[in-house]
Amino acid sequence: xxxxxxxxxxxxxxxxxxxxxxxxxxxxxxxxxxxxxxxxxxxxxxxxxxxxxxxxxxxxxxxxxxxxxxxxxxxxxxxxxxxxxxxxxxxxxxxxxxxxxxxxxxxxxxxxxxxxxxxxxxxxxxxxxxxxxxxxxxxxxxxxxxxxxxxxxxxxxxxxxxxxxxxxxxxxxxxxxxxxxxxxxxxxxxxxxxxxxxxxxxxxxxxxxxxxxxxxxxxxxxxxxxxxxxxxxxxxxxxxxxxxxxxxxxxxxxxxxxxxxxxxxxxxxxxxxxxxxxxxxxxxxxxxxxxxxxxxxxxxxxxxxxxxxxxxxxxxxxxxxxx
Amino acid sequence: xxxxxxxxxxxxxxxxxxxxxxxxxxxxxxxxxxxxxxxxxxxxxxxxxxxxxxxxxxxxxxxxxxxxxxxxxxxxxxxxxxxxxxxxxxxxxxxxxxxxxxxxxxxxxxxxxxxxxxxxxxxxxxxxxxxxxxxxxxxxxxxxxxxxxxxxxxxxxxxxxxxxxxxxxxxxxxxxxxxxxxxxxxxxxxxxxxxxxxxxxxxxxxxxxxxxxxxxxxxxxxxxxxxxxxxxxxxxxxxxxxxxxxxxxxxxxxxxxxxxxxxxxxxxxxxxxxxxxxxxxxxxxxxxxx
Amino acid sequence: xxxxxxxxxxxxxxxxxxxxxxxxxxxxxxxxxxxxxxxxxxxxxxxxxxxxxxxxxxxxxxxxxxxxxxxxxxxxxxxxxxxxxxxxxxxxxxxxxxxxxxxxxxxxxxxxxxxxxxxxxxxxxxxxxxxxxxxxxxxxxxxxxxxxxxxxxxxxxxxxxxxxxxxxxxxxxxxxxxxxxxxxxxxxxxxxxxxxxxxxxxxxxxxxxxxxxxxxxxxxxxxxxxxxxxxxxxxxxxxxxxxxxxxxxxxxxx
Ligand SMILES: Nc1ncnc2c1ncn2[C@@H]1O[C@H](COP(=O)(O)OP(=O)(O)O)[C@@H](O)[C@H]1O
Ligand SMILES: [Mg+2]
Numbered sequence: 094x095x096x097x098x099x100x101x102x103x104x105x106x107x108x109x110x111x112x113x114x115x116x117x118x119x120x121x122x123x124x125x126x127x128x129x130x131x132x133x134x135x136x137x138x139x140x141x142x143x144x145x146x147x148x149x150x151x152x153x154x155x156x157x158x159x160x161x162x163x164x165x166x167x168x169x170x171x172x173x174x175x176x177x178x179x180x181x182x183x184x185x186x187x188x189x190x191x192x193x194x195x196x197x198x199x200x201x202x203x204x205x206x207x208x209x210x211x212x213x214x215x216x217x218x219x220x221x222x223x224x225x226x227x228x229x230x231x232x233x234x235x236x237x238x239x240x241x242x243x244x245x246x247x248x249x250x251x252x253x254x255x256x257x258x259x260x261x262x263x264x265x266x267x268x269x270x271x272x273x274x275x276x277x278x279x280x281x282x283x284x285x286x287x288x289x290x291x292x293x294x295x296x297x298x299x300x301x302x303x304x305x306x307x308x309x310x311x312x313x314x315x316x317x318x319x320x321x322x323x324x325x326x327x328x329x330x331x332x333x334x335x336x337x338x339x340x341x342x343x344x345x346x347x348x349x350x351x352x353x354x355x356x357x358x359x360x361x362x363x364x365x366x367x368x369x370x371x372x373x374x375x376x377x378x379x380x381x382x383x384x385x386x387x388x389x390x391x392x393x394x395x396x397x398x399x400x401x402x403x404x405x406x407x408x409x410x411x412x413x414x415x416x
Numbered sequence: 417x418x419x420x421x422x423x424x425x426x427x428x429x430x431x432x433x434x435x436x437x438x439x440x441x442x443x444x445x446x447x448x449x450x451x452x453x454x455x456x457x458x459x460x461x462x463x464x465x466x467x468x469x470x471x472x473x474x475x476x477x478x479x480x481x482x483x484x485x486x487x488x489x490x491x492x493x494x495x496x497x498x499x500x501x502x503x504x505x506x507x508x509x510x511x512x513x514x515x516x517x518x519x520x521x522x523x524x525x526x527x528x529x530x531x532x533x534x535x536x537x538x539x540x541x542x543x544x545x546x547x548x549x550x551x552x553x554x555x556x557x558x559x560x561x562x563x564x565x566x567x568x569x570x571x572x573x574x575x576x577x578x579x580x581x582x583x584x585x586x587x588x589x590x591x592x593x594x595x596x597x598x599x600x601x602x603x604x605x606x607x608x609x610x611x612x613x614x615x616x617x618x619x620x621x622x623x624x625x626x627x628x629x630x631x632x633x634x635x636x637x638x639x640x641x642x643x644x645x646x647x648x649x650x651x652x653x654x655x656x657x658x659x660x661x662x663x664x665x666x667x668x669x670x671x672x673x674x675x676x677x678x679x680x681x682x683x684x685x686x687x688x689x690x691x692x693x694x695x696x697x698x699x700x701x702x703x704x705x706x
Numbered sequence: 707x708x709x710x711x712x713x714x715x716x717x718x719x720x721x722x723x724x725x726x727x728x729x730x731x732x733x734x735x736x737x738x739x740x741x742x743x744x745x746x747x748x749x750x751x752x753x754x755x756x757x758x759x760x761x762x763x764x765x766x767x768x769x770x771x772x773x774x775x776x777x778x779x780x781x782x783x784x785x786x787x788x789x790x791x792x793x794x795x796x797x798x799x800x801x802x803x804x805x806x807x808x809x810x811x812x813x814x815x816x817x818x819x820x821x822x823x824x825x826x827x828x829x830x831x832x833x834x835x836x837x838x839x840x841x842x843x844x845x846x847x848x849x850x851x852x853x854x855x856x857x858x859x860x861x862x863x864x865x866x867x868x869x870x871x872x873x874x875x876x877x878x879x880x881x882x883x884x885x886x887x888x889x890x891x892x893x894x895x896x897x898x899x900x901x902x903x904x905x906x907x908x909x910x911x912x913x914x915x916x917x918x919x920x921x922x923x924x925x926x927x928x929x930x931x932x933x934x935x936x937x938x939x940x941x942x943x944x945x946x947x948x949x950x951x952x953x954x955x956x957x958x959x960x
Contacts (some may be wrong), residue, residue: 152513201694206455207698210645214691217642221683232680273437277813277821284810287799294759296785296814296864337637340520347517352801382528389646392516394506 097275102416106267108353114260118253126256132365133256133263134321137313139357140266144310146343147351148279150286151201151302154339155212156314158219161333163315164322165223167233170292171323173228177244182258182319189315190308197307201300204289213336220334234329253325259317266313270354270416273309282306283352344389350399352372355415359401426554428671431554433669436564439660440571441640442647445619450654451591451611452508457519458499459619460641461526466492466623468534474541481543481628485566489621492569496616500609508608523637529635540631561666563625570621571660574614587611591654602696646690652699710737712899713758713868720753720923727753729923730767735868740890740900742914742931744907746947750923751903752794755870758901759791760784772867788816790866792857794873794903798845805841808832808859815864827863835859835889851882858886862893869893870891871902875909887913907953911935919943933955 119125136206163185170176200211224232245251273279281302284292293299322328349360371381396403445459466488473484503522507514545558578584589597590607598604651658673682720728728750742846743751756762761779769775783842799807812824832838835855904910911931919927921943935957944951
């Protein structure tokens with residue numbers, strides 16, 4: 094525990110994230126807030142996915158399922174049962190985790206590519222199910238009544254609130270990732286990633302560990318799903334269970350380097366920056382997907398350990414600051 | 417909903433015919449999986465490339481759609497080999513995630529380029545072979561029957577190639593056990609490249625056929641890619657011939673479901689089936705590899 | 707050595723499809739002894755290890771460890787009870803450092819140590835097997851003899867009562883073999899019971915208290931090294947492998 098609390102990396106990280114969060118508030122800049130909302134959201138998605146992907150070595154293409162399910166549960170209790178935002182966030186997070194725990198008990202028996210395929214199947218099943226599930230509004234989804242924002246001082250204030258809450262969640266994601274990485278549990282996950290059969294013989298209860306990792310990875314996406322769709326005002330299946338977005342989060346982790354805490358953060362921020370700068374440039378706009386694809390291919394072929402992995406390898410001195 | 421026997425038969429027949437084409441698409445995916453353990457996430461993009469290739473050949477060069485199908489397939493063979501050497505070869509031994517992402521990058525490049533060139537507006541190939549009646553009100557479109565026959569023919573050719581020719585046998589040997597095949601003097605690198613080429617040929621060829629049946633746009637590939645996953649798992653990943661059976665099963669389901677419930681339930685049932693089969697019988701209904 | 711029994715394998719059989727890899731094998735280990743397990747390639751030695759450590763369920767038969775029936779326990783529960791093993795084909799955790807590899811062994815082993823304690827244990831064990839200078843290197847970067855030591859260190863760090871060693875001497879040069887034997891003898895002095903598979907006849911004959919011989923999955927001989935090397939059935943079993951047969955004969959003459 095001492096090692097965690099005294100780590101310079103932890104404190105520098107918290108300070109940077111907190112600074113990023115207060116920056117649009119201090120300058121009262123809604124455009125910047127919207128940009129940073131996406132970046133913080135992707136950082137949390139990438140950090141949480143990294144628990145099952147980076148530490149445990151299970152390739153999950155369906156991470157967005159937890160975001161979508163949490164969003165649906167949260168918007169449902171807000172719009173139909175008239176609950177407030179905070180209980181809705183709890184419902185979203187716990188709902189996503191319970192779902193992950195039950196699902197994990199079934200699909201975490203699969204290994205390698207079979208697991209990856211199953212997660213694609215789960216994503217598409219949820220997408221198709223949501224479109225047919227009438228309590229969730231079927232294909233049209235659910236819309237929040239505008240009145241709900243009044244509870245939080247009007248729509249303008251509600252957006253700031255959503256941002257502040259997201260920033261808090263992101264900092265929690267960061268601290269939790271760091272604690273997991275430095276814990277016995279995290280070491281167990283990494284052993285599973287390296288060699289699951291050896292892990293079992295070494296005394297690691299692999300089914301339990303894998304499922305705990307999967308369940309933990311689902312919790313924060315469930316919460317930010319509620320925040321995102323609260324800010325949006327409505328939720329519909331295509332946006333909640335968007336397979337492309339799952340894969341984008343994977344790409345972010347690859348870009349930064351998986352199995353570290355700073356990798357997903359730097360990867361998510363870089364990816365969002367690159368994408369938004371490509372989209373605003375009229376010349377590059379139509380080619381932004383091509384450029385992103387070429388970039389991804391180049392990273393995979395030439396720097397497969399990601400930006401952070403590469404820096405850590407080149408400059409060992411910075412390792413304490415780049416865990 | 418009351419069920420009319422004639423309507424049921426017609427829609428089942430329709431589903432089975434399309435099933436042949438689905439099976440062809442899935443064969444491309446599963447051949448690559450079987451030979452090199454790579455899940456090709458550019459599969460859908462390649463199917464779409466086949467669609468647009470056929471569209472261009474028909475509209476700009478005035479070619480017959482089935483001639484276009486042949487040309488597009490051959491182009492697919494070459495493109496596949498190129499993709500293999502650029503995006504696969506270097507990362508073949510890396511963990512799954514790496515090849516998943518490298519093929520996904522190829523998909524982004526194809527779809528991004530396609531969107532820039534063709535936008536996402538819907539297209540179709542204007543082509544009609546009339547209706548063929550099987551009596552009792554069971555009518556099918558001539559284009560569907562022809563596409564099914566072509567798909568069946570390609571499957572037969574693939575079967576003959578894999579089981580009766582030396583190169584085909586080498587592909588199966590590499591698929592079974594690459595190390596052992598190398599000891600027997602089979603040049604595995606070339607065989608892998610060729611297999612990726614054939615997988616791409618099948619994907620683009622099936623795209624060219626689908627383009628004669630349904631409207632499409634540059635983003636349509638993901639639908640057929642997902643169907644290929646479902647079929648691949650039904651028929652056994654790595655078992656190309658099982659894919660044909662898997663395709664027929666999927667086509668049958670698609671013909672059956674609309675008679676009993678809303679069509680929007682079709683994907684729910686397909687994907688639930690997919691996950692369940694992965695869980696209870698991951699080697700597929702017909703066994704994987706040989 | 708006292709005669710308290712620590713492991714009893716009772717009539718264990720393991721089939722793979724039509725192949726019977728282990729065929730009605732029974733054996734018993736006594737507290738503190740080194741029992742050598744020998745037999746030609748494919749005799750079923752590694753499979754027996756896999757059954758005892760819980761990787762495979764046996765097709766029939768039972769085995770008890772320290773009085774407890776562990777036949778149907780999953781591998782990780784067996785490990786927690788105090789059985790640790792090495793693998794014939796080394797399985798380093800490639801992307802973790804040497805220290806992390808061994809720390810993990812201590813963490814999840816019999817004593818269920820905390821991370822801090824486990825790291826202390828790991829350092830001590832790495833020192834014992836002579837790998838302490840390499841502690842911060844990635845396991846993937848070690849050479850084969852070092853990987854074998856790592857494999858042993860990881861098992862030892864679990865503080866087992868019973869250690870299963872699968873061909874830890876294979877692929878080592880004579881100096882390395884001598885070093886490794888010394889390490890193993892020191893382990894025995896710590897009162898850890900050892901069941902070891904080995905092809906190197908002179909080494910196993912020197913170090914074992916008793917020997918069990920498997921052939922085609924069956925136990926064909928059991929006794930002191932001296933009894934075993936003079937047993938015609940054993941010589942016959944090794945006829946397919948003249949080099950080993952010669953080594954056996956040489957041991958017998960001494
Ligand atoms: N997982 C397995 N599946 C099928 N056959 C196996 C498996 N493991 C071992 N075998 C077979 O069991 C027999 C015994 O193998 P093994 O226990 O490794 O022998 P040894 O360690 O004595 O050399 C061999 O014929 C081997 O091919
Ligand atoms: Mg062996």
